[in-house]
Amino acid sequence: METRNSIRPPGPVVIDIENITKDYVMGEEVVRALRGVNLKIHRNEYIAIMGPSGSGKSTLMNMLGCLDTPTSGRYEFNGKNVAEMDDDELAAVRNREIGFVFQTFNLLPRSTSLRNVELPLIYAGIQPERRVERATQVLTDVGLGDRIHHKPNELSGGQRQRVAIARALVNGPSIILADEPTGNLDSKTGEEIMELLEDLYRRGNTIILVTHERDIAAHARRTVHLRDGLIEMDHAGFIAELDMPVATQTSA
Amino acid sequence: MKRLLYELSESWKIAAAQMRSNLTRSTLTALGVIIGIIAVTLMGTAVNGISIGFDKSMAVLGDDVLYVTQWPWKPVDDWWNYRDRKKIKTDYTETLNRMIAATPNSNLVIAVPTSNLMRSIKYGGNQVDNVFVLGTTSDFIVIGLFSWDSMVAMPLGAFNKYFSAKSDSDVRVKVKDKTRLADAKDELTGLMRRVRGLPPEKKDDFSINEQQAFKSTLDPVKNSIAIAGLFITGLSLFVGAIGIMNITFVSVKERTKEIGTRKALGARRRTILLQFLIESTALCLLGGFIGLAFAYLMCFGIGKAFPSFPIHFSVGLVFLSMIVSILTGLFSGFAPAWTASRLDPVAALRYE
Numbered sequence A: 001m002e003t004r005n006s007i008r009p010p011g012p013v014v015i016d017i018e019n020i021t022k023d024y025v026m027g028e029e030v031v032r033a034l035r036g037v038n039l040k041i042h043r044n045e046y047i048a049i050m051g052p053s054g055s056g057k058s059t060l061m062n063m064l065g066c067l068d069t070p071t072s073g074r075y076e077f078n079g080k081n082v083a084e085m086d087d088d089e090l091a092a093v094r095n096r097e098i099g100f101v102f103q104t105f106n107l108l109p110r111s112t113s114l115r116n117v118e119l120p121l122i123y124a125g126i127q128p129e130r131r132v133e134r135a136t137q138v139l140t141d142v143g144l145g146d147r148i149h150h151k152p153n154e155l156s157g158g159q160r161q162r163v164a165i166a167r168a169l170v171n172g173p174s175i176i177l178a179d180e181p182t183g184n185l186d187s188k189t190g191e192e193i194m195e196l197l198e199d200l201y202r203r204g205n206t207i208i209l210v211t212h213e214r215d216i217a218a219h220a221r222r223t224v225h226l227r228d229g230l231i232e233m234d235h236a237g238f239i240a241e242l243d244m245p246v247a248t249q250t251s252a
Numbered sequence B: 001m002k003r004l005l006y007e008l009s010e011s012w013k014i015a016a017a018q019m020r021s022n023l024t025r026s027t028l029t030a031l032g033v034i035i036g037i038i039a040v041t042l043m044g045t046a047v048n049g050i051s052i053g054f055d056k057s058m059a060v061l062g063d064d065v066l067y068v069t070q071w072p073w074k075p076v077d078d079w080w081n082y083r084d085r086k087k088i089k090t091d092y093t094e095t096l097n098r099m100i101a102a103t104p105n106s107n108l109v110i111a112v113p114t115s116n117l118m119r120s121i122k123y124g125g126n127q128v129d130n131v132f133v134l135g136t137t138s139d140f141i142v143i144g145l146f147s148w149d150s151m152v153a154m155p156l157g158a159f160n161k162y163f164s165a166k167s168d169s170d171v172r173v174k175v176k177d178k179t180r181l182a183d184a185k186d187e188l189t190g191l192m193r194r195v196r197g198l199p200p201e202k203k204d205d206f207s208i209n210e211q212q213a214f215k216s217t218l219d220p221v222k223n224s225i226a227i228a229g230l231f232i233t234g235l236s237l238f239v240g241a242i243g244i245m246n247i248t249f250v251s252v253k254e255r256t257k258e259i260g261t262r263k264a265l266g267a268r269r270r271t272i273l274l275q276f277l278i279e280s281t282a283l284c285l286l287g288g289f290i291g292l293a294f295a296y297l298m299c300f301g302i303g304k305a306f307p308s309f310p311i312h313f314s315v316g317l318v319f320l321s322m323i324v325s326i327l328t329g330l331f332s333g334f335a336p337a338w339t340a341s342r343l344d345p346v347a348a349l350r351y352e
Helices: A057-064 A087-097 A113-123 A128-141 A157-169 A187-202 B002-021 B023-061 B092-102 B156-166 B178-196 B211-254 B256-264 B269-305 B315-341 B345-350
Strands: A013-026 A029-042 A046-050 A072-077 A098-101 A175-179 A207-210 A222-227 A230-236 B065-069 B108-114 B118-123 B126-132 B170-175 B207-209
Touching (some): A013 A057, A029 A057, A029 A230, A046 A187, A057 A207, A087 A098, A087 A113, A087 B269, A098 A157, A113 A128, A113 A157, A113 B002, A157 A175, A175 A187, A187 A207, B023 B211, B023 B315, B065 B178, B092 B178, B108 B156, B108 B178, B170 B178, B178 B207, B211 B256, B211 B269, B211 B315, B256 B345
Parallel strands (some): A046 A207, A046 A222, A098 A175
Antiparallel strands (some): A013 A029, A013 A072, A222 A230, B108 B170, B118 B126
16 A cells, blocks of 8 residues: 555656746736746646745646646647647647646536536547446546436535546546635545545546645645745655755745 | 537537526517517518419409500509590400401400499498499399409490490400410500501500519519518517527626636537527527417417408418527627637636
8 A cells, every 4th residue: 555655756747837927917017927937747746736825826727727828938738839729729638638626616507417527528529328428437436426416506515526526537637637626615525525636646647736725735745836926845745856956845 | 520519419408408497587588589580470471461462463364464554554654644545445345356356377366345333332321332233224134153353244245235335444355375475465556556546656545554564563562561571570580689699698797607617628619609609599499489389370360360361371481480580599699609709718717
């Protein structure tokens, strides 16, 4: 059994970000949300991105999730240059390579768990029988095999987040991008969700956790701290980091 | 291609779910389209009815007959040139028939006079208008009735004996081959000029009419009634379309976060565009069906209550109104759907 302290060799690079910047124009003012961020994320890493509000944490997450493109810099996702993709190409990357888990779950309220989880498969053009089969499988994997025909308002918060995680997993993505996944849950349920993420990590998934809670970030094997649009610290928590200076997990 | 199909079927399901969950709103919005479709369909049936009525009246005139009259069958500006023309006399027919018989290979068959001798009868307090009065004596025996708009046919001799004195009549000439109407017309013009004894330098002092001329005068009238009617009723449909557009904009606004989520999950612009287009189209189609059903019932009712009212429901009209509904849906959904498809996923996800 693997422990939290075991050291694993890193897999191939999934995300390779070099010197990206992002400027927003707010009225007359230009807000420099990211001022040159470098980041490499390998397959089967469990990384937490932390930082106070205004640190550029959300902006970086949007970049990583291919929801937005950088103003300058290079972003390679599985060796493909994402920075210059158009809307539809980005949509295809999000569909196949990225599984989103949101703080507010973002389930479609009038659809059953099954239909919610089917959605990415529809956008991927999978045929109906395969979709139901696959979605049922993934829902069973996250412990909701008996809730597939329930609608979100018939589920508890923890169950809703499980549906959302199943939806994130259903297309077999390269990364799971979880934005404050426990933010709307009580601590006990939150802990259950973190256990589920831990379990997914152990099964070989790459997980990127965006949070401002230290307790939650502590689940990750590596923590990146952002401040004022720059990476302030990149600790290799419990996994050997090769190309970044190693710091200790003492202060942020 | 397959993917598009799945997206389409998904969009229809969403549209149906949306309508069910916003029942009041959907019904009220569809009401605009329902009223619009009823108005347009009823106008359509009326236009159809008028057109059929025209053709029916025209058929009575016959398309193989030429009409010699004092006045032409088309509106004239220089009416004074026609007013003083000599009347057409009943006995012209005898002369004409003799001439026709004497012409080898004539395009004409026979000429008969017709006369408008309608009267109103009063008997005590009762009055009947537009009756053909055969006379107050019993010189005529009515041998049969046939449905020919208020007309009486009788032997020429009898006509001359009893009515020629009042004869301010028209002459109808039957043509042998209606594909050679123009030749027949030329021939008849020649014969009439001989009857009237006109020297070559004088203009015709009579008019020769045919059904076609009549029709070509009436067609523009009929068409402008149709266009004006459909345009005015189309306005009510336009108002309905604006209602749909409005509600689709509201729907896009309400579901901004959902749009963001869908985009995050891999929905492309096209997917979102189609989804909202299908929602507005589904609403319009629903309205169209209901409107059409009402219109059909109303036509049926009117047809039963007033059989003479010119109203005619056709299958073509059903297809037409369905196509109009779909077009209305696409038209009214396009702007909101376009807005939705262009939403920035980041901003949409953050929208509360």
